[in-house]
Amino acid sequence: MVNALDVLQERGFVEQVSDAEGLRSAMESPLTFYIGYDPSAASLHAGSLLTIMAVAHLQRLGHRPIVVVGGGTGMIGDPTGRTEMRQLMAVDSIAENVDAIRRQLSHYIDFGEDRAVVVNNAEWLMKLGYIEFLRDIGQHFSVNRMLAAEAYRQRFERGLSFIEFNYQLLQAYDYLHLFRTYGCRLQMGGNDQWGNILAGVDLIRRIEGAETYALTFPLLTTSSGAKMGKTAAGAVWLQAELMAPYDFYQYWINVEDADVGRFLKLYTFLPLEQIAELSSVEGSALRDSKEVLAYEVTRLAHGAEAADQAREASRALFGGQGERDAIPSTTVAKSDLEQGVLAVDLFVTAGLTRSKSDARRLVQQGGAYVNDEPVQDIEALITDADLEHGEILLRAGKKRFHRIVTG
RNA sequence: GGGCAGAUACCCAAGUGGCCAAAGGGGGCUGACUGUAAAUCAGCUGGCAGCGCCUUCGGAGGUUCGAAUCCUUCUCUGCCCA
Numbered sequence: 001m002v003n004a005l006d007v008l009q010e011r012g013f014v015e016q017v018s019d020a021e022g023l024r025s026a027m028e029s030p031l032t033f034y035i036g037y038d039p040s041a042a043s044l045h046a047g048s049l050l051t052i053m054a055v056a057h058l059q060r061l062g063h064r065p066i067v068v069v070g071g072g073t074g075m076i077g078d079p080t081g082r083t084e085m086r087q088l089m090a091v092d093s094i095a096e097n098v099d100a101i102r103r104q105l106s107h108y109i110d111f112g113e114d115r116a117v118v119v120n121n122a123e124w125l126m127k128l129g130y131i132e133f134l135r136d137i138g139q140h141f142s143v144n145r146m147l148a149a150e151a152y153r154q155r156f157e158r159g160l161s162f163i164e165f166n167y168q169l170l171q172a173y174d175y176l177h178l179f180r181t182y183g184c185r186l187q188m189g190g191n192d193q194w195g196n197i198l199a200g201v202d203l204i205r206r207i208e209g210a211e212t213y214a215l216t217f218p219l220l221t222t223s224s225g226a227k228m229g230k231t232a233a234g235a236v237w238l239q240a241e242l243m244a245p246y247d248f249y250q251y252w253i254n255v256e257d258a259d260v261g262r263f264l265k266l267y268t269f270l271p272l273e274q275i276a277e278l279s280s281v282e283g284s285a286l287r288d289s290k291e292v293l294a295y296e297v298t299r300l301a302h303g304a305e306a307a308d309q310a311r312e313a314s315r316a317l318f319g320g321q322g323e324r325d326a327i328p329s330t331t332v333a334k335s336d337l338e339q340g341v342l343a344v345d346l347f348v349t350a351g352l353t354r355s356k357s358d359a360r361r362l363v364q365q366g367g368a369y370v371n372d373e374p375v376q377d378i379e380a381l382i383t384d385a386d387l388e389h390g391e392i393l394l395r396a397g398k399k400r401f402h403r404i405v406t407g
Numbered sequence: 408g409g410g411c412a413g414a415u416a417c418c419c420a421a422g423u424g425g426c427c428a429a430a431g432g433g434g435g436c437u438g439a440c441u442g443u444a445a446a447u448c449a450g451c452u453g454g455c456a457g458c459g460c461c462u463u464c465g466g467a468g469g470u471u472c473g474a475a476u477c478c479u480u481c482u483c484u485g486c487c488c489a
Contacts, residue, residue, distance in 0.1 A: 250443080257444045284442040318443055357454060358436085365437040365451065379459085397436075399443050 003027055004061040008215075010272060011265040013054045015191045018201055018214040018348055026185060026213065033058060033177050034066040036073075036121075036171070036193075039097040046103050046236035046251070048057070049297075050217055050266055054188060056108045059116060066117045066184055067105060068076050069098045072125030073170050083392070094122070104238050109299060117182065124177050125170060140206050149195050156230075168199050175200030179212060191216040207265035218264075239288035244328040245302040249310035253287075261288050268296035317401055329391070329403035337406055340381040343370060350394050350402035362396055369395035 004027045008014050017023055025119075035055055037160075044052070053176035057067045071094045103120050109116050146168065155358030175197070178184035187197045194209050198215040204212050236251050237243040255263055261279030264270060270278075278289040291311065299307035308336065330350050332341070344359035347368060353359040360378050361370045368375040370382060371393050384406070391402040 100416075127443070223479060254443060257442090260444090284444085290444080314443080353436095355454065357457085358452085360457080361451060367437045397438090 002061065004058050006060065007057055008054060011057070012262060013050070013057075013217055013266065015216045015218040016194055016214070017216075018198065019211075022211060023186065023213040023215065027063070030062050030064060031058075031186060032064045032178075032184045033068060034175070034184050035188045036068040036070050036174070037101055039069050039071055039094045039101060043239040043242050044239045045238060046099060047220075049238065049301075050192070050220060052105065052108050052189065053267060054217060059109055060269075064114070064116060065109060066108070066119060066178055066182055067102075068174060068178070069101055069118065069120050071095065071098055071120040071122035073121055073167065073174070079399075092258040093256055095203070100239075107238075107303075119178075121170075121174050121177075125173070128173075133169075133173075137169055137176075137203065138206075140203055141172075142167055148152060168196050171196040172200040172203040175212070176203050176207065179204050179208065179210065184212075185210075186213045186215060188215045188217065191219050194260050240302055240306070244326075245298055245306040246310045246313050246326045246328055248301060249294045249298045249307070249314060252297045253290045254312065254399075255290060255293070257286050260286055260293060264293050264296075267295065268269060268300070270296060301324050310313070318399075324393075324403065327393075327401050327403050329405050331407040334384070334406040337387070339385045340383045343368065343375045343380040343382050344378060346370075346392075346404060347394060347396065348381055350404060352394060352400055352402050367397045369393075 003024055005014075005017070005020065005024045035051055037044070059065050065183070098120050105111075105118070111118065146165070171193075175184070175187050187200060189197055194214070194216045197216065201212050201214050204210055236248065238248075252263075252267075261275060264275040264278060265272070268275075276290055279286075281289060291314075295307050295311050296312075298310050302310075306326070309323070312322040313324050313326035314322075316324045317327070332346070332349065344353075344356055344363060345351045347359040347362065348356055353362055359368070361382075362380050363375045366374055370380075370386060371388055372395070382392065387406070390405065394402045394404060396402075
């Protein structure tokens with residue numbers, strides 16, 4: 001059987017491991033591991049996708065994931081890598097988000113038959129008694145050592161509240177709790193979590209005398225240094241309601257050349273040999289590889305049907321022929337169109353521009369198109385005469401499209 | 408609790424009575440070039456009933472013909488002392 005650690009390493013998931021040899025041998029048999037998600041948003045986005053893929057790989061190789069949604073720690077906020085204090089969250093919205101996150105993860109992870117567990121750390125953290133916690137857990141933490149950690153040192157310059165300072169203890173306690181209840185022996189997380197994860201490993205060693213492991217993922221940026229999963233419009237959400245599969249697909253097909261191979265390894269399950277082939281091509285041929293990347297990632301997130309449609313639509317817009325149904329559309333009342341609507345207003349309704357002024361600028365700069373014809377005049381009126389096959393195709397700039405249909 | 412400093416547009420950051428919708432940088436958008444890539448160059452980047460008007464410089468009041476700029480007060484943040 002392939003060793004899961006090797007798989008993760010080969011595909012570029014591993015930034016640091018606490019004890020590679022120990023972990024490798026632990027992974028010779030099914031292992032229970034955990035990863036935490038922050039419940040502050042209702043949907044996961046492309047930034048978390050890397051970690052989801054890692055979990056999915058491990059599960060496919062026979063290991064059992066515990067997904068911890070940080071309902072308890074979410075009420076505090078992790079100071080790591082943040083320059084500002086986080087807003088404390090309402091209890092209700094955390095609970096809603098926990099459900100939403102579980103639903104999204106189920107596209108990637110099999111939650112059936114004890115194959116995976118989702119838990120909310122509020123379950124055990126909320127019950128903790130302060131004195132007891134200080135006595136049992138607090139005594140194992142050295143403030144000196146915590147202060148020396150880079151993550152906290154940065155925060156000194158801007159201030160760090162006592163609540164946030166305790167985050168590490170709680171996360172360490174999570175790990176201890178999961179070790180005791182589920183025999184969890186590996187915690188994974190972003191590289192910014194390294195210190196927190198190790199704190200848990202240490203705590204378990206001190207209290208239980210047992211060896212557990214830590215593994216962190218690289219903090220991904222694109223080749224030109226931008227954060228993963230951000231666009232002008234905001235985050236690249238995994239949930240179809242927040243981001244149409246077509247737009248999701250577009251995000252992936254627009255990645256930089258230099259990222260194709262790396263992303264194929266991280267964000268798809270394609271075998272490494274095939275990936276090597278796909279990323280060996282050069283120049284414009286790489287577009288085909290990007291298409292494979294975009295298709296696969298979209299298929300995982302939204303299913304084969306949605307991915308097919310997104311690909312069709314992309315080909316239709318950028319290549320020539322194909323169905324356009326997957327291009328996001330907005331419905332406009334037929335009567336409005338009969339009377340005529342200002343082109344600039346239509347761009348606003350379609351969400352292609354943020355405001356009417358923005359739309360005017362777009363027209364002035366020659367970036368506004370209706371049915372592939374540039375809009376020449378700011379006062380230009382769009383009517384039902386502009387309908388082609390029952391729709392109007394708006395375009396902002398080179399590659400942002402939206403359909404207007406009547407209803 | 409005491410003293411000091413600060414809060415400016417998406418982010419960083421200048422501006423300390425009118426020339427301020429507010430310098431500069433980042434980010435973003437558009438155009439040229441391209442391959443739905445990168446790099447480079449140029450323009451744009453508060454809103455609207457668009458040559459004008461309205462809203463914005465932490466909140467609320469005030470002084471003034473006129474305030475992001477001065478005064479009062481409140482909220483928040485940082486630093487120093489306890």
